[in-house]
Amino acid sequence: xxxxxxxxxxxxxxxxxxxxxxxxxxxxxxxxxxxxxxxxxxxxxxxxxxxxxxxxxxxxxxxxxxxxxxxxxxxxxxxxxxxxxxxxxxxxxxxxxxxxxxxxxxxxxxxxxxxxxxxxxxxxxxxxxxxxxxxxxxxxxxxxxxxxxxxxxxxxxxxxxxxxxxxxxxxxxxxxxxxxxxxxxxxxxxxxxxxxxxxxxxxxxxxxxxxxxxxxxxxxxxxxxxxxxxxxxxxxxxxxxxxxxxxxxxxxxxxxxxxxxxxxxxxxxxxxxxxxxxxxxxxxxxxxxxxxxxxxxxxxxxxxxxxxxxxxxxxxxxxxxxxxxxxxxxxxxxxxxxxxxxxxxxxxxxxxxxxxxxxxxxxxxxxxxxxxxxxxxxxxxxxxxxxx
Amino acid sequence: xxxxxxxxxxxxxxxxxxxxxxxxxxxxxxxxxxxxxxxxxxxxxxxxxxxxxxxxxxxxxxxxxxxxxxxxxxxxxxxxxxxxxxxxxxxxxxxxxxxxxxxxxxxxxxxxxxxxxxxxxxxxxxxxxxxxxxxxxxxxxxxxxxxxxxxxxxxxxxx
Numbered sequence: 233x234x235x236x237x238x239x240x241x242x243x244x245x246x247x248x249x250x251x252x253x254x255x256x257x258x259x260x261x262x263x264x265x266x267x268x269x270x271x272x273x274x275x276x277x278x279x280x281x282x283x284x285x286x287x288x289x290x291x292x293x294x295x296x297x298x299x300x301x302x303x304x305x306x307x308x309x310x311x312x313x314x315x316x317x318x319x320x321x322x323x324x325x326x327x328x329x330x331x332x333x334x335x336x337x338x339x340x341x342x343x344x345x346x347x348x349x350x351x352x353x354x355x356x357x358x359x360x361x362x363x364x365x366x367x368x369x370x371x372x373x374x375x376x377x378x379x380x381x382x383x384x385x386x387x388x389x390x391x392x393x394x395x396x397x398x399x400x401x402x403x404x405x406x407x408x409x410x411x412x413x414x415x416x417x418x419x420x421x422x423x424x425x426x427x428x429x430x431x432x433x434x435x436x437x438x439x440x441x442x443x444x445x446x447x448x449x450x451x452x453x454x455x456x457x458x459x460x461x462x463x464x465x466x467x468x469x470x471x472x473x474x475x476x477x478x479x480x481x482x483x484x485x486x487x488x489x490x491x492x493x494x495x496x497x498x499x500x501x502x503x504x505x506x507x508x509x510x511x512x513x514x515x516x517x518x519x520x521x522x523x524x525x526x527x528x529x530x531x532x533x534x535x536x537x538x539x540x541x542x543x544x545x546x547x548x549x550x551x552x553x554x555x556x557x558x559x560x561x562x563x564x565x566x567x568x569x570x571x572x573x574x575x576x577x578x579x580x581x582x583x584x585x586x587x588x589x590x591x592x593x594x595x596x597x598x599x600x601x602x603x604x605x606x607x608x609x610x611x612x613x614x615x616x617x618x619x620x
Numbered sequence: 621x622x623x624x625x626x627x628x629x630x631x632x633x634x635x636x637x638x639x640x641x642x643x644x645x646x647x648x649x650x651x652x653x654x655x656x657x658x659x660x661x662x663x664x665x666x667x668x669x670x671x672x673x674x675x676x677x678x679x680x681x682x683x684x685x686x687x688x689x690x691x692x693x694x695x696x697x698x699x700x701x702x703x704x705x706x707x708x709x710x711x712x713x714x715x716x717x718x719x720x721x722x723x724x725x726x727x728x729x730x731x732x733x734x735x736x737x738x739x740x741x742x743x744x745x746x747x748x749x750x751x752x753x754x755x756x757x758x759x760x761x762x763x764x765x766x767x768x769x770x771x772x773x774x775x776x777x778x779x
Contacts, residue, residue, distance in 0.1 A: 415671040416662040421771040445693035516771050521672050533669060537676060541685075546659070546675050548688050551696035551776035558735065 241606040244575030244599070248564045251425040256609075257512035264495050264608045265290025266381045269391045271497035271506055272296050272306055272367075274520065275375040276413045282325040282340065286317075288508055289379050294367065295319050295329065296377065297340040306367035306379040307342045318364065322417075329364070338364050374399045375411065376497070376504075393466025394587060398491050402499055405479045405488075406524040413504070414536050418519040420545045424557035426496075426509035429517060430601060432553055433498040433505070434462065434469035434490050437576065437593040442556055446548040451485040455592070462577075464588040464600020467607075468493050471597065481527055483535045494601055502535040503543060513561050519543065574598050622715045622722055622751070629710050631756050632726055632747070636705040639778050644686040647778070648679070652750060655679050656760045659779055664744070664764035674768065675779065685778070696776035701734040703777055720751040721759070728763070732777060739773060742766040 237259075240247040249256055270289045273296050277285050284297040286309060293309035295318075309317045311331035318329040318338060328345065330337040337346030342364035350357065369380040371388035373396060378388050389396060403411050432438065439447060440455050447455075459475035469492040479488030483502035491499040498505040508516040521539045523532045543550040564572075577594025590596030638647040651657070659675040660666050668676050677685060688694050706729040713723035723746070730741040748760035763779050 416666065416673075418661060418672055418674075419769075419771040421773055442695065445688045445691040445695075529669075536669075536672060537681075540673050540676055541681055544661070544672070544674050545772040546775040546779070548685065548694075551774045552694065554774035555696035555776075 237609045238606060241602045242571075244573070244578050245571040246574055246602060248567075248570055248572065250602075250605075251427065251561070252512060252564050254512045257425075257509070259609060260509065261290040263611050264605070265509070267385065268495060268608065269371070269378040269380045269386075269388050270495065271376060271493065272370075272379045273377050274413060274504060275304070275372060275377060276411070277323070277520070278304070280325065282327055283323075284319065284326060284340065285323050286319055286321065287506070289367065289381060290509070292367075292381070293317050294379065295340075295364075296370075296379075299341055304370055304372065304377055305341055306370045307338075307364040308367070310365070311336055312344065312362045312364065342366055374403045391466075392493065393468070394463075395465055395468050395470070395491060395493055398470060398472075398489055399499070401489075402479065402491075405481060407527060408525040410525055412523040412525060414521040414523050414532075418521075418540075418544050419516065420519075420550065420554060421510075421514065421516045422554045422557045423513055424515060424561035425512060426507050426515040427605075428557040428560055429498070429505075429507050429515060429553075430469070430492050430494065431598050432557070433492040433500055434471045434597045436460070436462065436471050437595070438556075442552050443549050446542065446552065447485065454486060458592050460592045461584075462590045462592065462594050462597040464596050464603075466587075467600060467604030469597035469601050471592070481524060481531055483522075483538065492597070492601065494604055502539045515557070574602070622717050622720060623712070623756075625710060625712055628712060628722070628724055628749070628756075629707070631749070632707050632710060632724070635758070636707050636728070640703050640705055642700060644689060644778065648682055648686060650756075651679055651682070651758045651761075653679055655682075655758055656762075657682055658761065659763045659765060660768055662769045664768070674765070674772070674775070675763075689776075689778075694776065696774055699734075701732045701777040703733075704731045705729070706731075722749045722751075723747070724749060730779065734777075737773075741779070743779070 368383040463470040477487040577590035581590040709727040
């Protein structure tokens with residue numbers, strides 16, 4: 233790193249190394265994904281006791297399990313003996329996880345319940361201390377489950393801030409106030425930085441340009457009317473289409489809102505997207521499709537068919553997004569141009585309801601997310617990172 | 621006998637060649653109006669009303685997809701992927717001589733070149749064919765990708 237972290241984010245511009253420097257990526261894993269609340273799954277993915285799913289928090293392989301008492305726990309998926317992951321499946325139901333290497337066995341709360349020939353370890357062997365390591369904090373809001381690798385710090389609701397109001401409204405799209413998920417996950421990858429997807433999830437400015445071939449004339453008309461707003465909300469990004477009406481049950485592009493919940497969750501129309509940073513230039517997106525309760529079957533069928541058509545690996549919108557993420561990573565290799573422009577709306581944004589708010593095509597929400605990024609990246613103890 | 625295998629093989633080769641050579645309109649004309657073009661996600665055998673797919677197009681959706689590819693603004697296909705498909709292991713399944721319908725399975729090895737990267741997809745394909753109006757047409761094309769449960773790169777071309 234040749235710049236101090238605080239110098240990489242300027243008012244209205246961002247330094248290219250934020251997207252290209254492997255040292256920045258490593259620091260993001262440490263100072264963002266190891267410290268803040270990270271989305272790890274939806275309650276509907278693990279509805280029954282014993283249900284589990286595997287995922288990541290930054291670089292940590294994680295098992296998220298529902299225990300017999302209905303509570304949810306998250307464990308580091310790594311045998312305490314020699315280190316293999318103890319669960320290789322994406323989903324399942326099990327009361328225990330066994331590492332096949334030497335048959336160390338854990339119950340689904342992480343407790344070590346089986347060690348072959350334990351006498352070989354002698355008197356000092358402390359089985360109690362050798363359970364699967366727990367993610368220090370797990371919390372849920374409206375069914376969205378988050379894990380936090382630090383034991384102290386803001387609560388999940390503090391972290392979500394004003395976003396809770398939007399998540400409340402999102403689940404209210406379902407007449408019962410509860411959402412379900414379709415089975416299966418759309419999984420896509422691109423050779424580019426993870427933050428392109430975060431920016432893109434709340435970027436109305438690009439819709440009429442990049443997605444010209446995919447967006448319907450009716451939706452384009454709505455976008456061009458310029459109503460709605462973008463909000464920098466407690467470090468997260470919101471595009472609020474409220475002027476166009478509430479979230480439509482068919483999840484069509486005609487209302488509602490997009491949420492980018494820093495650092496890895498996007499809630500957009502019928503989709504819950506999880507952003508998985510793999511390397512500075514590699515990202516995976518896992519998308520679940522939201523189903524509503526007590527609506528006609530054809531409404532849910534429309535939701536899933538439209539999601540696949542527009543946002544699956546072959547999606548008419550998403551393939552152009554993935555394309556531009558890869559082109560951006562290529563363009564930013566050039567050190568001849570150091571800065572990206574994020575100044576749109578600086579002259580016209582204003583405080584509304586306690587949040588900096590811009591008009592629909594502005595970049596206010598991006599500036600808010602990167603201010604949050606900067607604060608986290610500067611770290612709790614070292615406000616200015618010396619050049620390396 | 622409704623058909624000998626060489627006739628069906630020729631049909632499948634033609635279907636593959638029309639896609640490889642981007643003759644999308646001619647390709648779509650191989651399908652009946654009520655056809656389904658389906659690429660499941662996760663597993664080969666899913667219920668598409670309960671489980672997400674990669675592609676699940678009726679003919680109307682196919683037409684929209686092709687219109688987009690022809691629009692000049694499908695940036696993920698600028699330049700277009702170059703694609704080679706190898707069709708093999710063709711097996712004729714259930715035939716209905718009365719209704720002139722036939723089930724066919726084959727293996728496909730698809731090699732795509734885009735953005736200087738070569739991507740290989742292997743798939744077991746299922747075709748439901750219909751000759752009731754005098755020529756073979758597809759009522760259902762299902763592509764069971766070997767990697768349908770894995771992280772896929774952007775797949776903007778027709779599979």
